[in-house]
Amino acid sequence: MFTVTAEAYATETASLRAERDAAFDATFERYKLPGLAVGVVRDGQVVYQRTAGERVAGSGERIDAATLFKIASNSKAMTAGVLARLVDAGRLKWDDPVTKHLPQFRMHDPWVTQQMQVRDLLIHNSGLGLGAGDLMLWPEPNRFTRADIIAGLQHLKPTHSFRAAYAYDNLLYVVAGEVAAAAGGVPYEELVKRELFQPLGLSRCQVGEWNRAEVGNVAQPHMRTPQGNRVIREDETIVPNVTSMAAGGIRCSLDDMLSWMRMWLSPEAQPTWLSPAQRRAVWTAHMPMPVSARMRAWDNSHFSAYGYGWRLSDVDGAWKVAHTGTLAGMYSSVILLPDQRTGIVILINGEGEAARTVLGQVLTKQITRPGETHSVAHYAALLDEERAGERAAKPKPDTRHRSPATTAALSAWTGRYRDPWFGDATVCAQGDRVRFASARSPMLTGTVMQVDARWLVDWDDDSVDAEPWLHFSADAGSTTLALSHVDPEADFSYDYQDLAFTRVAACDAAATTKVDVSPATDAASAGLVDVAPLAKGVRLDMRYAGTANFTGARVPGYEANTCLLLAPVAQALAKVQADVQREGLSLKLFDCYRPVRSVKHFVAWARDAADQRTKPAFYPNVEKAALLDGYIAETSGHSRGATLDLTLTRCERGACVDLDMGTPFDFFDPRANTAHADLSPAQKANRARLLDAMARHGFHNYPMEWWHFTFRPEPSPQTAYDVPIQ
Structure with missing residues (x-):
């Protein structure tokens, strides 16, 4: 834990310390906060540190400098810092295409998909509207995954041109975290610990999944009610690895945030953590931002821009690097004044938007306009007046009579x-x-x-x-x-x-997730068609019609080496085949429509713990019982006639060689995940080639399996079929 040393205090006047105390007390009282933690660093020293309130209102559990708070969007600067470390290490470049690291990445416009660089993920220039897709992140908890985020982006329509304007987003920071994971070779949460927490000594910060009871001293979010502050969305014992982690999911203590600020303001203390070139890159103005009326009136600001995970501006002629963090019941603020080698951090576990704004302004002005009176009451009144004007211009409808x-x-x-x-x-x-x-x-x-x-x-x-x-x-x-x-x-x-x-x-x-099974007794009455006559030259290797599959035997329902799909899906696949043939390749199909009886056979096989014959070849690193968690489902999209498994092959002089995708088909292992990091450049390129070919005609990849695609929209999403493949 940091302590404010006598030497550090000597650099600050008693009057300035008194002003900070007065601002702290006034803010805590005016806004009735459940908890507040504030710290200031200057010239590499902690010169002010103060905490008040409770981790849970009414509990008596006091907040101190080790209490964990959600830092929300101040996580973005940490994600950017990890990426900058990977650039220093030669693992990626800022101008790498995103698809180099995440082949499945798609934006709504294919051209934007091709042009989107790693740097673009960090500076809010995507062309998406303000907060587009955030309902996949918040409110938490929810059931969206990071793979869902990546898959969903292509359906979000832009509101303006790529790189033409600033509009704050969160989803692309989630993508940035996955790019970092792919380039760094480990999951995002492990990468943050390795590249940031450990070398910088941020011993209390938490990322990924962790145990609340074991970590201890964790502030909970609150909302204000007429009866006082009430906890909302309280943590369970196991705090999950939330999807939004890279955009806003990290938690840190006041002590940790003081260390984080000191590293940026006094790079000589951590000269090897980040190169001067990457420090400059992170704090370079990459995307212009509008200068608000408040910034002009309060700070005499002349410029505003976004760097990599930081907002850049000027206040009273001084350079300011800052960011805020906002989640339900949790607010944070980090304000750096690099030329003054001064940093301010504010952490709140209640409804603290106004408190954060007012207190941050007062503490900043104490540095940029010393000697003048800048009270909490003064800025609070200005803020109230501003918001009253906004309410008058955009009144909220009266919905009380409902x-x-x-x-x-x-x-x-x-x-x-x-x-x-x-x-x-x-x-x-x-x-x-x-x-x-x-x-x-x-x-x-x-x-x-x-x-x-x-x-x-x-x-x-x-x-x-x-x-x-x-x-x-x-x-x-x-x-x-x-x-x-x-x-x-x-x-x-x-x-x-x-x-x-x-x-x-x-x-x-x-009201039910059950899919109805069609009464059809043959392929024709089910609307299933043979793909081969439509997709000329397609190669067939229907694994479940033989013994070379993970069950080690022919699967019931597969009576022929035939690929059946619903007609619209087969027609779309024929277009994919025509495209890849122009590249000297062909599709090779492993599985298409799958009868319901076959799915039931897979489930029964997975539950038979005694049969381990195929483990070395198909699931060497996974226990058989775990195959029912993500690999083998009790209902399958294959049975709806719109899902298939395939690869790309090159045939010359009668001999066909499959492109190297890094794993064989039906290999139950993380290496089969489409975006797995531990692949050769050629393997990544081959997977990307397959994804591109399929995506052009409406096929979406399942991120756990590079070979698995579903045509969307599905022609019959509520109907499964059980006719045998003949």
Whole structure:
């Protein structure tokens, strides 16, 4: 733990220390915070350190300099620092295409996919709108994975041209974390520990999954209520490795953040951690940002820009490098004044947006405008006036006169809806109410309410503080649902405007995840067609029709070396085959449509612990029982006729050689993950080649298996088939 030494105190005047104490006390009292931690470093020394309040309101557990806080988006600078270390180590370059490290990466525009560089992931210039796709990250907890983020990006439509304007985003920092993991050869959380926490001595910082009880001294987020501060979203014993980790999931103590600031402000203390060239790169103005009216009025600012994980600006003629962090019930701020070799950190475990703004301003002005009076009350009043003006310009509608929507009123609109990146949501009757429920974001569940002639969702959890209007429409036989903010000043991470739901099923179908099995008894009546006549020259190696597969025997239902798919899928695959043939290649198919009976056979085989015959060849590093967790599913997309497994092969003079993909087909191992880092450049290029060929015609890869693709939208997502392959 740092202590404020006598020598350090000697460099600060007693009056300045008194001013800091006064600002701390005034902020804590004015904003009724549950907890607050503040520190200042100057000339490599800790010159001010103060904590107050409780980790959990009413618990008596005091906050101290070792208490862990969520630093939220101040994690971005740490992600950027790790990437800069990898650049120094020659593991990647800032101008590397993202697809060099993540072959499955796609943006909505194929040209942007090709042009997006690693550096672009960090500077908010993607062309996406403000906070696009953030509903895949927050509110937490949810069921979206980092692979879902990467797959979902291609469905988010840009609002402006690539590199044309600044718009803050979080998803691309998640991608940046995965690029770092691919280049660094270990998962993101291990990389942060190796490249940042350990060499810098950030001993309390936590990343990835950890045990709250073992780590101890962890502040919890709070919301303010008429009865006082109340804990929200309290940590369980095991704190999970959240999807948003690289964008905003790291936790650190005040002591850790003081060490982090000292490293940036006094590089001579850590001369080998990062080269001067990369320090300059991180703090270079890469993307212009607008200078706000507040910055002009409060700071006399003339420029604003984004570096790699940091915001850059000027305040009273001094260079400022800073960032904030915001999560429900947790706020942080880091302010660096490099020319003054001074840094300020603020950590809050309550509703602290205004407190963070006002206290950060006062502490900064004590450095940039010494001798002048800059009180908390002064800036708080300015902030209140500013926000009152914003409210007057964009008033929040009065929705107090609301009542639960009746099932009769919404009968024309109920059903299960699907958005291409967010997934499914239901608008269905439950008793005498109509409920909205997201399949993958369980906190987005609530009752549909009627306000005059409009509908909104009243979320069950009151910490989800952005209600949406529901906008239903019907056109040409399609029913759609759009959402918009009730409060125009709602947090941008509730990006309702990016959702485009289409109704895909009635509520009775929506209430279950069960897929109906078609009564069809043959391929023709099921709409399944033979791919070979359509995709001329395609190679067939249907593994489950023989014994060269992970079960070691022919699989029931596979009676011929034939690939069957639903007609639209087969036609799309024929286009892929035509494309790769122009490159001197061919598709080689391992599996296509899979009968339901075959899936049941796989599950029974996986549960037979005694049969280990194929372990050395197909799952040498995985226990057989674990195959049912992510590798072998009790229901399979293959049975819906839109999923297939394949590779690329090159045939010359009658001999065919498969391209080297790094693992064989059906190899149950992390090396089969599409973006696995431990591959040769040629293997990565071959996987990327297959992904590109398939993606051009609507096929999406399953990130755990480089060979596995599904055509979207699926022609019959609710229907499985059990006709044998003959």
